[in-house]
Amino acid sequence: MKILEKGIVVSNFEKARNLHFMEIRVPKISGLVKPGNFVSLLPPASSGAFLRRPFSVAGTGDESLKLVIRDIGKATHAITSLRDGDAIDVLGALGNSYPDFEPDKKIWLLGGGTGIASLLFLYGVHNNPDDRILWGGKCAKELPETSECTLATDDGSCGECGNVVEVTRRWLASDKPDYIVACGPRGLLKGVQQLASEYNISAWMSCEEFMACGMGACAGCAVPLAAGGYARVCADGPVFKAEEVVL
Amino acid sequence: MNLSTKVGSFALSNPFIAASGTYGYGTEYGDLSPAKEWGAVILKSVSKNPRPGNVPPRCCETDSGMINSIGLANVGLEKYMAEKLPAFASANPDAVCIASLAGETLDEFLHLAEKLSGNSTIKAFELNISCPNVAKGGMHFGADCSASRQLVQEVKKISSVPVWVKVTPSTTDPVGVASVCAEAGADAVVATNTIPAMKIDITRCRPALGNTFGGLSGPAIFPASLRIAYMIHRALPQLPLIGCGGVDCGEKAVQYILAGCSAVEIGTATFRRPDTLAEVKQFLKDYMEKMGFKTVEDFRGLAAR
Numbered sequence: 001m002k003i004l005e006k007g008i009v010v011s012n013f014e015k016a017r018n019l020h021f022m023e024i025r026v027p028k029i030s031g032l033v034k035p036g037n038f039v040s041l042l043p044p045a046s047s048g049a050f051l052r053r054p055f056s057v058a059g060t061g062d063e064s065l066k067l068v069i070r071d072i073g074k075a076t077h078a079i080t081s082l083r084d085g086d087a088i089d090v091l092g093a094l095g096n097s098y099p100d101f102e103p104d105k106k107i108w109l110l111g112g113g114t115g116i117a118s119l120l121f122l123y124g125v126h127n128n129p130d131d132r133i134l135w136g137g138k139c140a141k142e143l144p145e146t147s148e149c150t151l152a153t154d155d156g157s158c159g160e161c162g163n164v165v166e167v168t169r170r171w172l173a174s175d176k177p178d179y180i181v182a183c184g185p186r187g188l189l190k191g192v193q194q195l196a197s198e199y200n201i202s203a204w205m206s207c208e209e210f211m212a213c214g215m216g217a218c219a220g221c222a223v224p225l226a227a228g229g230y231a232r233v234c235a236d237g238p239v240f241k242a243e244e245v246v247l
Numbered sequence: 248m249n250l251s252t253k254v255g256s257f258a259l260s261n262p263f264i265a266a267s268g269t270y271g272y273g274t275e276y277g278d279l280s281p282a283k284e285w286g287a288v289i290l291k292s293v294s295k296n297p298r299p300g301n302v303p304p305r306c307c308e309t310d311s312g313m314i315n316s317i318g319l320a321n322v323g324l325e326k327y328m329a330e331k332l333p334a335f336a337s338a339n340p341d342a343v344c345i346a347s348l349a350g351e352t353l354d355e356f357l358h359l360a361e362k363l364s365g366n367s368t369i370k371a372f373e374l375n376i377s378c379p380n381v382a383k384g385g386m387h388f389g390a391d392c393s394a395s396r397q398l399v400q401e402v403k404k405i406s407s408v409p410v411w412v413k414v415t416p417s418t419t420d421p422v423g424v425a426s427v428c429a430e431a432g433a434d435a436v437v438a439t440n441t442i443p444a445m446k447i448d449i450t451r452c453r454p455a456l457g458n459t460f461g462g463l464s465g466p467a468i469f470p471a472s473l474r475i476a477y478m479i480h481r482a483l484p485q486l487p488l489i490g491c492g493g494v495d496c497g498e499k500a501v502q503y504i505l506a507g508c509s510a511v512e513i514g515t516a517t518f519r520r521p522d523t524l525a526e527v528k529q530f531l532k533d534y535m536e537k538m539g540f541k542t543v544e545d546f547r548g549l550a551a552r
Contacts (some may be wrong), residue, residue, distance in 0.1 A: 219300060221303075
């Protein structure tokens, strides 16, 4: 079910350089979302941005949604400049969700940048102490302090040294999960696709593509399929089996 | 307030029509923008065979709009008739559904018209003559008066529903094309379609779209599209006309009606605000009340006299 709702910003913290953790009160939509779903926000008019912007949901609070948003352009700058009590137009819940993983299965959740959002949600819902969640970035400045994630940086300035794929490969030398889920830049997803195939691990990934409608109506956010043709990231995804999509 | 209108003899409960390509197969928006609330909805263009669509990226944002190069991605006629139309009819029993036909040859257009003519869900055809005409080296049907004339004449012969023609702005003489379509028997002309455009990604140093070029839509094209609608109405005042291009609020919709349009298509604006239709209808009611107009016909074309 998709609802258009006027959201109210509950909190907005810049937890790392240009990286905001926002909580928005949307009583109706917050009751609908599952890990993997996204919402689209209408950027404030002052931004000059025309289209809505999609964001994966990072969790739910008291009738609210948690989002992880990096300030990288006019739309995200306007959104991350909102203060507590400001209103924003929210559309959701959109897209599919991750499968309902069996509680006793061990999942590795591999995220890059703001791709961590849906993984944080899934990690909390799955709630298995054997799960591991890895969050990669270029350097320490890009990542926040966190107790639940293992951090990895390309330059080794915090957490493990190396990108997410490299760190995962090291982990695989002594351990193996039942499932992998991943979300992040294309390079990360391609690397995870390769690892999943090499180690014969079932993997899912949440894909990103520029979206116009976000509702499955326009076919603008196409991702090529291994079987031929395209899928719509907004409606057929954003979550796909790793081997389904061509990255 | 009576918002009903007529496009020729085709009656609509209100002047607003969901534009093809922006409203999917009529079920995607659900309660956010119910099909029955529109005067009519035009489904995604259908071609004889399934089309996967263009290489991504397929769309990008511009100032006051967006560019798309979807490439007429669609399920093809067989699945359209077997799955999409029944699903639409089942979900929207009270809605008015129009089929947008896309062919690369005259024969493809005729095949589509013939197969869909007897379908009870389809109440009218909109011919998408912005399609490349393979027989003419990919030149758009709509940029070629003789091809447009033949296309409309032939489709009219076999169609049991009204035939509308969506003219392209990619021609030096849109009035000439509209005139030819009218002579060939078109029941209405839709003015107009997206405007060819492009964007370059300065980080990748490449065109932003996988297909290089796309069609510009959204508020950016409104003044240019309105001009074409106005010119067509001035030249052909008896031709039923539908405005299309850049409407994102009631005020712009009213401008199309004042230019001579009996109905107005809305598309890209729904991406931004799925509740656009409700706002536009309310604006029209308020405007008519304020201005003392009892019907759409009372003020249609006033600015073009």
